[in-house]
Amino acid sequence: MYIRKLYICIMSTTNGMLKGSLQTIILKLLQENEKMYGYEITQKVKEITNGDIKLTEGAMYPSLHKMEADGMLSTSTELVDNRVRKYYALTKEGQKEVENKLQEAQSFIGNLQLLLNIKPKLS
Amino acid sequence: MYIRKLYICIMSTTNGMLKGSLQTIILKLLQENEKMYGYEITQKVKEITNGDIKLTEGAMYPSLHKMEADGMLSTSTELVDNRVRKYYALTKEGQKEVENKLQEAQSFIGNLQLLLNIKPKLS
DNA sequence: CTTATATACATAGGAAAATTATGTATGTTG
């Protein structure tokens, strides 16, 4: 008996939580880039954060699917180098949602900075 | 049959997610205040954030219990006005944890600001 | 030719964190 192929999967597992901001991050990238596909998003996030944040596929793809189901994203597929790419783009509803999410995120960050004393309280 | 007391509970439910930073917030307050009790913490958070963030008890108490079980907090009870107060204070392990959590939070906020373009990228 | 790595998608199972919704009880104010 032969073992023709032995797949060994070693995950880097350096992940440190997205804290509820995954949707906001994806939506913001799509606001700036018109259309993106999943793998591209993971690379962009890695690039911008200097490798600090690695989107796991298990987190990102379900999130994309959900936002599509919720009417915030639309999709189109292309075949590149014999590989399928699924592009995501903001719908009109999605464009409104980005603004809401961004405001919410800013408010949250501001409050967090106050609470953690990272930024000095004015008072 | 009498109904002696009818309790109607109306929650404000204006809550907008703590996004995984509840522990950090509590630990930071305890770093600054030596010892605090649950209700006091909710009031302090409300005060600092101008009412933006309201800690729900259902989130806070289990969080306090967990951190105590994990050895980060110690407790002592006092009786004030016939009401029990349960004070929480940082253990030595807790004091170390605050620093870790604060650094983690700063890194997270920084990355989020980069990704959401709230703070301009230097590059 | 075979292995490793990068590209590219997807889903199932489970853990963690927070919300919602309760429950108990006392003190104060109108």
Place this chain on the structure above:
DNA sequence: CAACATACATAATTTTCCTATGTATATAAG
């Protein structure tokens, strides 16, 4: 005595994410 603030607690559920898989092609290294 009703309403509100003070003060604790927990059960049930939902959301969100991570871990661990699975499939498949292209390319570079050995």
